[in-house]
Amino acid sequence: MKLATKLIHAGAEPDPSTGAVMTPIYQTSTFVQTAPGQHQGYEYARSQNPTRFALERAFAEIENGKYGLAFSSGVAATDAVIKLLQPGDEVIAASDMYGGTYRLFTKVFEKFGIKFHYVNMQQADNIVPFINSNTKLVWTETPTNPLMSIVDIAAIAAITQKHSILLCVDNTFASPYLQNPLDLGADIVMHSATKYLGGHSDVIQGALMMNDTALRDQLYFIQKSCGAVPGPQDCFLVLRGIKTLHLRMQRHCENGEQVARYLRNHPKVGKVYWCGFEDHPNYHIAKKQMRDFGGMLSFELKDTSIEAANKVLSSTRIFALAESLGGVESLINHPATMTHASIPREERLKNGLSDCLIRLSVGVEDVEDLIADLEQAIG
Ligand code: P1T
Numbered sequence: 001m002k003l004a005t006k007l008i009h010a011g012a013e014p015d016p017s018t019g020a021v022m023t024p025i026y027q028t029s030t031f032v033q034t035a036p037g038q039h040q041g042y043e044y045a046r047s048q049n050p051t052r053f054a055l056e057r058a059f060a061e062i063e064n065g066k067y068g069l070a071f072s073s074g075v076a077a078t079d080a081v082i083k084l085l086q087p088g089d090e091v092i093a094a095s096d097m098y099g100g101t102y103r104l105f106t107k108v109f110e111k112f113g114i115k116f117h118y119v120n121m122q123q124a125d126n127i128v129p130f131i132n133s134n135t136k137l138v139w140t141e142t143p144t145n146p147l148m149s150i151v152d153i154a155a156i157a158a159i160t161q162k163h164s165i166l167l168c169v170d171n172t173f174a175s176p177y178l179q180n181p182l183d184l185g186a187d188i189v190m191h192s193a194t195k196y197l198g199g200h201s202d203v204i205q206g207a208l209m210m211n212d213t214a215l216r217d218q219l220y221f222i223q224k225s226c227g228a229v230p231g232p233q234d235c236f237l238v239l240r241g242i243k244t245l246h247l248r249m250q251r252h253c254e255n256g257e258q259v260a261r262y263l264r265n266h267p268k269v270g271k272v273y274w275c276g277f278e279d280h281p282n283y284h285i286a287k288k289q290m291r292d293f294g295g296m297l298s299f300e301l302k303d304t305s306i307e308a309a310n311k312v313l314s315s316t317r318i319f320a321l322a323e324s325l326g327g328v329e330s331l332i333n334h335p336a337t338m339t340h341a342s343i344p345r346e347e348r349l350k351n352g353l354s355d356c357l358i359r360l361s362v363g364v365e366d367v368e369d370l371i372a373d374l375e376q377a378i379g
Pocket of ligand 1: 073074076098100101170172173191193194206324333339
């Protein structure tokens with residue numbers, strides 16, 4: 001099936017008991033047994049829920065994977081992947097990534113004896129010096145949050161496969177519409193389904209997709225043992241969101257491009273971070289592994305004072321000042337004090353994330369209104 005058909009039909013079958021076309025919300029914590037151990041495949045909703053199972057089938061299909069697992073948030077999905085590891089194991093992680101992932105690694109898992117190396121992965125070979133016999137996982141994001149760096153998934157996968165190291169790609173910014181990391185050699189794809197998959201800023205959820213059965217069984221064991229599962233109502237919302245992913249993403253990409261080009265030509269705007277510019281350092285890789293360039297971008301004003309950035313951040317009327325991204329409505333965000341505040345300032349600056357960086361999640365409104373809003377805010 002082609003992508004649009006797959007997104008609409010993924011995971012969904014008419015409900016066997018009633019014929020309902022939309023997957024019902026099975027709002028139940030438990031399932032009756034006729035005798036101990038005799039049931040219809042459902043015992044207790046932390047382990048099995050029909051609404052969640054439909055969504056997990058959809059997750060697998062939209063990332064061209066065999067298996068999908070749903071979690072109560074994106075960070076809960078990340079947490080489950082790191083719980084595959086043991087004290088003494090080492091992870092090579094991208095130096096530019098979502099602040100909450102960095103916080104989970106440094107503030108929670110380092111305490112449990114897992115060692116993380118943060119590496120700029122814009123050149124795949126940069127990871128090689130950090131590989132040793134304890135290295136079990138490479139964790140990367142592309143495009144990265146918030147600097148829109150591009151990582152060559154196939155090139156990283158060639159290295160991890162050679163060394164029998166797992167590769168997990170956080171595909172949140174691209175969404176399965178733009179790229180499918182499993183096809184490029186990744187072992188696990190992770191999503192904050194809160195973002196483009198849900199698409200309407202009304203749900204917090206995470207997803208993992210994979211092909212390997214043993215890996216799926218280990219992650220399913222962690223999912224049910226640690227218990228970070230989403231409720232059926234949230235699963236329903238993400239199932240519904242996925243059905244329009246292609247329509248929304250197409251418009252996110254069109255609007256994102258127009259806003260990026262508008263900002264680049266604005267006399268008061270300095271650097272614009274968007275992976276669709278031909279002079280973006282890894283444009284050729286973005287072009288190769290992505291269908292289009294997405295609706296996320298960041299920029300700095302030429303006046304790099306905090307005051308100037310704050311003025312823009314608090315003057316937009318359509319772009320709402322808020323954390324998160326990937327919803328139909330446009331958002332504006334200040335990574336240094338909001339989404340990436342948990343990364344120490346020196347680390348942030350070292351990786352190129354300045355105090356005056358402004359991030360936009362370009363929504364699917366009329367792009368002329370979006371540009372007019374930026375025009376009046378930048379002044
Ligand atoms: O918020 P949650 O669903 O737990 O997802 C965490 C997460 C993981 N990976 C990436 C790339 C993310 O962007 C996020 C969440 N990010 C934001 C809330 C944000 O505004 O950047």
